[in-house]
Amino acid sequence: MRLRALLETDALGLRLLGGQDELDRTVRGVMTTDLRDPSRYLSGGELVLTGLAWRRDASDSEPFVRILAGAGVAGLAAGEAELGDIPADLVEACDHHRLPLFAVHETVAFATITEHVVRQVSGERAGDLAAVVDRHRRLMTSGPAGGGPEVVLDLLTSDLDLRAWVLSPTGRQIAGAGTPLPGPLGATLAGHHLAATRTGRRAPHRAAVAGTTYSLFPIRNTGRGAVPAARDVRESVLSDWLLAVEADASDWPAARLDLLQGVTQLIAVERDRREAARTVRRRLAQEVLELVQAGAAPAEIAARLRVAAPVLLPGLGVAPQWQVVVARVDWTAADMAAPGGVPGDIAGGPVAQALLEEILVDPAVSGPDSADRIAVAHTGEEAIALVPLPAGPAPLPDTVGDTADTAADTDAGPPADGDGAARETGTGAPAAAGAGAGTGAKPGTGAAPAAAAQDPALHADALLAAVREPLSAGLADDGRLTLGVSAAVHSAEGLRGALEEARHARRVAAARPGRVCAAGHHELASHVLLLPFVPDDVRRAFTARLLDPLRDYDRRHRAELIETLEAFLDCDGSWTRCAARLHLHVNTLRYRVGRIEQLTGRDLSRLEDKLDFFLALRMS
Numbered sequence: 001m002r003l004r005a006l007l008e009t010d011a012l013g014l015r016l017l018g019g020q021d022e023l024d025r026t027v028r029g030v031m032t033t034d035l036r037d038p039s040r041y042l043s044g045g046e047l048v049l050t051g052l053a054w055r056r057d058a059s060d061s062e063p064f065v066r067i068l069a070g071a072g073v074a075g076l077a078a079g080e081a082e083l084g085d086i087p088a089d090l091v092e093a094c095d096h097h098r099l100p101l102f103a104v105h106e107t108v109a110f111a112t113i114t115e116h117v118v119r120q121v122s123g124e125r126a127g128d129l130a131a132v133v134d135r136h137r138r139l140m141t142s143g144p145a146g147g148g149p150e151v152v153l154d155l156l157t158s159d160l161d162l163r164a165w166v167l168s169p170t171g172r173q174i175a176g177a178g179t180p181l182p183g184p185l186g187a188t189l190a191g192h193h194l195a196a197t198r199t200g201r202r203a204p205h206r207a208a209v210a211g212t213t214y215s216l217f218p219i220r221n222t223g224r225g226a227v228p229a230a231r232d233v234r235e236s237v238l239s240d241w242l243l244a245v246e247a248d249a250s251d252w253p254a255a256r257l258d259l260l261q262g263v264t265q266l267i268a269v270e271r272d273r274r275e276a277a278r279t280v281r282r283r284l285a286q287e288v289l290e291l292v293q294a295g296a297a298p299a300e301i302a303a304r305l306r307v308a309a310p311v312l313l314p315g316l317g318v319a320p321q322w323q324v325v326v327a328r329v330d331w332t333a334a335d336m337a338a339p340g341g342v343p344g345d346i347a348g349g350p351v352a353q354a355l356l357e358e359i360l361v362d363p364a365v366s367g368p369d370s371a372d373r374i375a376v377a378h379t380g381e382e383a384i385a386l387v388p389l390p391a392g393p394a395p396l397p398d399t400v401g402d403t404a405d406t407a408a409d410t411d412a413g414p415p416a417d418g419d420g421a422a423r424e425t426g427t428g429a430p431a432a433a434g435a436g437a438g439t440g441a442k443p444g445t446g447a448a449p450a451a452a453a454q455d456p457a458l459h460a461d462a463l464l465a466a467v468r469e470p471l472s473a474g475l476a477d478d479g480r481l482t483l484g485v486s487a488a489v490h491s492a493e494g495l496r497g498a499l500e501e502a503r504h505a506r507r508v509a510a511a512r513p514g515r516v517c518a519a520g521h522h523e524l525a526s527h528v529l530l531l532p533f534v535p536d537d538v539r540r541a542f543t544a545r546l547l548d549p550l551r552d553y554d555r556r557h558r559a560e561l562i563e564t565l566e567a568f569l570d571c572d573g574s575w576t577r578c579a580a581r582l583h584l585h586v587n588t589l590r591y592r593v594g595r596i597e598q599l600t601g602r603d604l605s606r607l608e609d610k611l612d613f614f615l616a617l618r619m620s
Contacts, residue, residue: 019100
């Protein structure tokens with residue numbers, strides 16, 4: 001289409017400010033940008049849309065326009081929403097470089113212009129290509145007729161014989177036609193794409209994997225009302241989707257390349273729609289985070305959690321457990337290669353937020369809906385996720401059977417003073433850390449558990465296992481991702497400690513080498529808690545994690561588990577001396593110790609666990 005045709009469409013709200021003699025230029029596509037140097041993404045013939053966020057003063061206009069003219073763009077359309085009237089220095093620069101300049105009225109969305117240009121350009125091509133683009137456009141519109149990215153990719157397969165997949169920046173499949181893309185292959189392709197983007201290579205990027213060639217097209221935010229365009233590629237490289245096509249696009253004619261670019265713009269509309277759907281979950285996380293950091297009353301925090309639980313876990317009848325995950329993305333000041341990049345001028349919080357939302361999605365689940373349980377806020381340079389966990393397995397029966405108290409005095413297991421000797425079976429192996437529940441075998445019976453309790457908690461290393469390769473490529477040699485994971489907490493009172501625990505774990509990860517590092521609460525070993533630099537909240541979180549289950553149980557059942565634990569440690573684990581001190585039968589003592597182990601997931605025959613309990617009791 002010609003530039004002149006844009007002025008003839010009243011719905012676009014365009015007003016010509018200069019370049020009357022250049023209106024017969026051909027428009028081959030459209031691009032929205034606020035990069036100070038978008039040349040790496042330009043191939044010529046585009047109508048460039050900009051909100052002018054790149055302009056800091058009058059001296060910025062001339063180099064920006066010079067870059068556009070050198071790339072051969074058809075024209076420039078500047079929005080009036082940000083600055084009102086278009087600056088005179090921009091008009092002068094466009095006149096100097098003979099670049100047609102349009103003003104876009106503040107009531108007109110860039111997405112409206114993008115859709116119009118894509119539709120018109122596609123409509124002027126050969127019949128089958130035009131039909132495909134038109135069908136894509138109609139299927140991507142909102143409402144019951146919309147089919148989402150899957151339908152668009154099905155049309156690419158049926159009409160153009162192209163197999164394609166929409167991938168997240170970590171390589172997770174969001175949509176695909178036909179056979180799903182294997183997870184490792186998706187991660188490899190995402191790594192290729194991120195590495196090529198960081199080096200400034202112009203898309204589509206070519207990747208050959210196991211004898212098959214793929215072309216990788218970026219899917220960028222084109223919605224004017226969504227996230228502002230990045231001034232530095234590092235602000236968006238870790239959050240943009242990509243379209244992977246099983247074909248070598250290097251020898252494609254311009255018409256087919258333009259078609260695929262149009263498809264990515266249509267899919268970007270769906271991406272923006274789904275990004276907006278995260279607003280509620282982000283707001284919930286932000287509200288809870290602000291209350292926790294402000295030291296609000298637990299009752300007030302608990303009220304916000306009750307609001308959050310049904311949104312994050314629909315249909316849940318009881319309040320879940322919660323874990324806190326903290327992430328941070330840091331960039332060094334050494335890399336000056338990124339156009340428009342200013343050292344220390346990259347907002348790390350939003351980058352970490354988008355990245356953490358992706359990391360917390362189960363890599364084995366395709367599609368966007370698996371992110372519905374994730375609520376991530378950001379404060380400063382940190383992203384903080386509030387992750388609900390399903391309730392753990394049911395506790396053991398609460399009755400202490402008379403058989404334990406009246407059992408024969410002969411001890412068939414360890415000797416009378418079983419210090420360091422073999423222990424009776426039946427206390428159960430310690431539950432997986434973070435699960436908070438035991439195996440389900442009743443202590444003292446010797447019965448094997450029917451099934452090990454499943455641990456629903458997040459683990460730091462597991463979170464990064466599937467995403468380390470592509471993220472390392474996107475971080476290149478000037479970025480780092482560090483992540484910390486707290487233990488699960490069961491109430492609002494524990495969230496402050498969980499937040500500090502996750503932050504401390506992230507600092508532990510930051511002390512390690514590597515571009516992508518994580519640490520969990522398990523790695524905050526007991527001796528670390530004695531170091532003076534550890535925050536008080538971390539100590540309280542450690543104490544609460546070990547002793548709160550016992551205190552709660554004692555309040556409900558008057559079981560005296562805390563008193564039993566203190567006596568057992570004071571007696572150096574001697575069964576007979578501890579039973580004598582507490583005036584209990586040794587089998588009753590064994591039952592109580594088994595209950596302590598079941599509630600805490602610890603094993604009192606291990607020195608490390610004894611030491612943890614000792615420190616927790618002393619710090620409480």
